[in-house]
Amino acid sequence: RRRERNIGPMVGNRLPKKMLALLKTAGELGRDMGWEIYAVGGFVRDILLGRPNSDLDLVVEGDAIAYARRMADLLGGRIKAHVKFKTAVVILADGQRVDVATARLEYYEYPAAMPTVELSSIKMDLYRRDFTINALALRINPGRFGQLVDFFGAEQDMKNKVIRVLHSLSFVEDPTRILRAIRFERRFDFQIGGQTLRLIKNALSLDLFSKLSGTRILHELQLIMVEENPLACLNRMQELGILEAIHPLLKLSGERMQVLMELVKVNNWYKLLYQKPEAEPWKLHLLGLTMGIKRDQIGQITSRLRLTAREERDFILLRDQIGEALMKLMSWREDRSRLSRLCAILRPIPLEGVLFLMARSKKEHIRRNISQYLNRLRDITSDVTGDDLKTLGIRPGPAYTTILARVLDAKIDGRATSREDQLRLVERLWRTMQRRGGAQCEGT
Ligand code: ATP
Numbered sequence: 001r002r003r004e005r006n007i008g009p010m011v012g013n014r015l016p017k018k019m020l021a022l023l024k025t026a027g028e029l030g031r032d033m034g035w036e037i038y039a040v041g042g043f044v045r046d047i048l049l050g051r052p053n054s055d056l057d058l059v060v061e062g063d064a065i066a067y068a069r070r071m072a073d074l075l076g077g078r079i080k081a082h083v084k085f086k087t088a089v090v091i092l093a094d095g096q097r098v099d100v101a102t103a104r105l106e107y108y109e110y111p112a113a114m115p116t117v118e119l120s121s122i123k124m125d126l127y128r129r130d131f132t133i134n135a136l137a138l139r140i141n142p143g144r145f146g147q148l149v150d151f152f153g154a155e156q157d158m159k160n161k162v163i164r165v166l167h168s169l170s171f172v173e174d175p176t177r178i179l180r181a182i183r184f185e186r187r188f189d190f191q192i193g194g195q196t197l198r199l200i201k202n203a204l205s206l207d208l209f210s211k212l213s214g215t216r217i218l219h220e221l222q223l224i225m226v227e228e229n230p231l232a233c234l235n236r237m238q239e240l241g242i243l244e245a246i247h248p249l250l251k252l253s254g255e256r257m258q259v260l261m262e263l264v265k266v267n268n269w270y271k272l273l274y275q276k277p278e279a280e281p282w283k284l285h286l287l288g289l290t291m292g293i294k295r296d297q298i299g300q301i302t303s304r305l306r307l308t309a310r311e312e313r314d315f316i317l318l319r320d321q322i323g324e325a326l327m328k329l330m331s332w333r334e335d336r337s338r339l340s341r342l343c344a345i346l347r348p349i350p351l352e353g354v355l356f357l358m359a360r361s362k363k364e365h366i367r368r369n370i371s372q373y374l375n376r377l378r379d380i381t382s383d384v385t386g387d388d389l390k391t392l393g394i395r396p397g398p399a400y401t402t403i404l405a406r407v408l409d410a411k412i413d414g415r416a417t418s419r420e421d422q423l424r425l426v427e428r429l430w431r432t433m434q435r436r437g438g439a440q441c442e443g444t
Helices: 008-014 017-033 042-049 064-075 122-127 154-160 176-188 194-205 214-225 230-239 242-246 254-273 281-289 295-304 309-330 336-346 351-360 364-375 386-391 398-412 419-435
Strands: 004-006 037-040 056-060 077-082 087-092 097-102 104-107 116-119 137-139 147-149
Touching: 008 017, 008 042, 017 037, 017 056, 017 064, 037 042, 037 122, 042 056, 042 137, 042 154, 056 064, 064 077, 064 087, 064 097, 176 194, 176 214, 176 230, 176 242, 214 230, 214 281, 214 295, 230 242, 230 254, 230 281, 254 281, 254 351, 254 364, 281 309, 281 351, 295 309, 309 336, 309 351, 336 364, 336 398, 351 364, 386 398, 386 419, 398 419
Parallel strands: 056 097
Antiparallel strands: 004 147, 037 056, 037 137, 077 087, 087 097, 104 116, 137 147
16 A cells, blocks of 8 residues: 655755755656666665765666666766666765666565665565665656655554564565664564564574574674673673573673673774874774683684675784783883883774773773873874984994884983984984894995
């Protein structure tokens, strides 16, 4: 049963002018090509919820790729087409992306398989989606602009704040929807509906997760980890036994939760101070989630999540570096003259590891000094350069690295703050090295 309602005025009020103009133009183009065009998915959901969303998804009852080409010609942009899926992305000159899909029916050859595609209408397109709130369409052709198409009672579910699947095989078709249900539930402060929750539990008892590829799980986990409150999602996953269904070693213990909470705080603090570079959320959270897992078992997690060989190597190395740094930090004493030592411990470690160490450290002075490191120490550079060394007659070679590193340490520790002090130190160091007969001097 089709339910339509005009929400044109709401669309006009809630969308930024530029987006509204884009929608109108997209609708006119549909009319010119003789096809019905719909905005769909999260974009429409968020108009109704009054939340900003600039990810525009369009569905064309016609040829999406031909439509995307015309849109790119008309507005100035380029397209990337996926012929197999009959979809395209238009990237406009100002960077705005428009995803365009052909209204389609998806067949699932076996549970949790990737879909193959066949042509069909908007209702079938919406029926293959995850939840009612994501299965709304908005007509944008002129004359019908702003007609909301709601086949599955999405508006009612929004009023009741419920996440509900469209049919009882939904999680069998695609178990990643379980993770999506949790993500939307926590994001909007909704509740997963009773029947939907039973279907989740049923899917878990059928062990559907074990058939799911690590790549897809990791993708959904990554989406969770960039949510405003990823820990609420992880908690809910734990409550429903989902983390353990992904891998038994991923149980969310109290200790892991504690560190994850600290990690979120530390990372928020860091993001407030610096826009770039950002810590990669999945790495950060995975460090917390895998805390305490032994080195010879960590491969089980990285292969379950199908990390690439490089990601796996980097992640294992990162954990090793953290372990080593934790040992060294235990014996590090707070002292201005030992700050260079702290830098030496932290410098080789990627940002995610440094933030993890900060979150993990129970000792206040360690946290304070790591924050100093991020704030100030890591950016200190010495005031003498290789050119200065050359001017002083030192022949370029390995001695340069040693001398410049020692000078930097001296500056960090406050032993040679001015350039003059640092130049004097260079000369002293060089004389000592020469006495030891290590290197050669040019011209002197
Ligand atoms: P977000 O606000 O997090 O971007 P979204 O709803 O836009 O949420 P996307 O992952 O961009 O989510 O997906 C776009 C649309 O595609 C969704 O609204 C939903 O209708 C559909 N969709 C995405 N993933 C699935 C899935 N696994 N099963 C069914 N439908 C899906």
